[in-house]
């Protein structure tokens with residue numbers, strides 16, 4: 320048995336036996352608070368650590384769960400087992416609205432909006448008569464668990480920690496799934512994820528809602544643990560503290576949430592005892608210490624405490640369980656010679672600059688077309704117009720007879736057009752296999768619930784099988800379990816091609832695939848491209864390496880200053896004085 324599994328079992332056993340030991344009640348209370356906090360921090364692992372979205376407003380969602388159950392159980396006699404669901408629904412609605420409004424906007428809108436949300440809920444709760452204003456509500460019932468009232472800290476402990484452990488495993492399962500890969504892809508910007516067919520907005524909203532729901536469950540438990548609620552634990556300060564726990568523990572790691580919650584709770588307790596003694600007066604001095612610790616952590620240990628623990632553990636090795644998985648369905652491919660891509664007088668203006676000036680060209684099934692030109696000629700912009708990254712100012716782009724200009728990248732990807740990037744875009748902390756499996760996102764359909772409950776395994780095995788098949792197709796099977804971030808530039812670019820192939824495209828768009836490659840790697844790339852063409856794939860290739868372009872392309876479109884200079888076979892282009900002049904920068 321490996322050390323990871325052993326450590327996990329030891330941890331779970333320790334959790335299970337703690338209340339049975341003759342430890343002081345105070346320990347149990349501490350452990351309960353750690354569990355309550357860990358549940359909120361767990362949501363932040365998904366939201367901030369994995370999806371890269373910062374929220375200071377989680378305490379407000381805790382308050383929502385707590386106050387819903389407090390009010391309904393005291394004023395209307397609802398059972399906590401009913402109020403938990405009502406709290407979750409109310410929280411989901413608020414989280415959806417908040418996410419809907421703020422997540423479309425980039426930059427600092429979300430953190431700012433969550434600060435506003437944290438502040439406003441606190442003052443709202445404190446001003447509603449029915450909720451007891453700042454005094455809050457008293458006399459909440461204890462949770463009744465199959466006839467047993469969970470009144471003592473020890474009995475409450477089990478319900479709480481079972482929920483925390485289940486939520487941790489559900490989060491781990493989610494991260495190791497189709498949706499989890501999409502969520503990780505969102506962090507580095509939306510372009511790559513969208514090109515792989517991920518609806519990045521929906522994915523972010525999903526993360527926000529899940530984090531809010533975890534917080535609401537924590538609030539529900541908190542309310543019935545304390546048996547009283549008031550607004551102060553749900554204010555902005557606490558929201559910042561939750562974020563601190565997640566960052567300190569290791570914001571990208573599920574177990575970091577528990578570690579962070581544990582450290583903060585114990586530290587807080589100790590500091591509250593010692594600091595007033597040291598300072599000679601009472602006050603919230605621990606907040607100052609937390610601030611300093613946070614700055615130090617962000618400076619010296621960005622990945623938090625868990626990263627250190629992780630460093631001691633052996634690397635996770637994925638079990639190969641997909642060899643007999645059902646193959647994914649494939650789209651019917653266009654017959655050789657059929658018009659695949661038709662670019663008609665496409666134009667892009669950036670203010671006064673015409674980056675692409677009424678350019679037209681076509682790509683037929685089974686051919687490799689090169690798009691070349693000096694720096695700044697407009698190749699990448701043309702590429703982005705075709706793939707939906709940029710909207711065209713005018714002109715038309717059709718793919719297999721249907722207009723695709725104006726469509727989102729992910730909708731274009733769905734039609735069978737897949738791409739790589741000039742600067743490799745990948746998830747460095749995932750393995751090569753997982754990165755490539757992201758390319759097959761649109762070929763799967765299982766969502767969050769299936770992933771959390773591990774009901775997505777059959778589909779997941781098929782996706783991984785396909786990823787392995789594509790890696791083998793381009794000769795990269797030896798890198799399957801390597802962390803993508805450890806790869807040299809050549810294999811990284813090949814990995815991007817495998818990822819694009821995983822989408823089962825009819826047309827592959829490669830943006831400077833040979834950039835940064837060594838001679839041998841370029842030769843390998845030439846072989847890969849030829850092989851793909853022989854398998855009937857069409858390829859549009861933007862490339863600066865003339866040697867490679869001349870070796871693999873059937874036709875070449877030359878651009879200069881945003882316009883199409885000429886189009887022809889490699890030998891025609893090589894013989895053209897105009898092309899030579901364009902590259903040498905002389906008049907023609």
Ligand SMILES: Nc1ncnc2c1ncn2[C@@H]1O[C@H](COP(=O)(O)OP(=O)(O)OP(=O)(O)O)[C@@H](O)[C@H]1O
Pocket residue numbers: 669672674692693694695696697698699700701
């Ligand atoms: N978002 C943008 N805003 C303003 N100008 C832009 C933008 N993107 C590109 N341009 C300009 O459009 C022109 C074409 O750029 P583009 O990147 O398409 O050229 P390229 O042929 O791909 O060049 P390279 O080979 O260096 O990648 C350049 O003058 C560039 O500065």
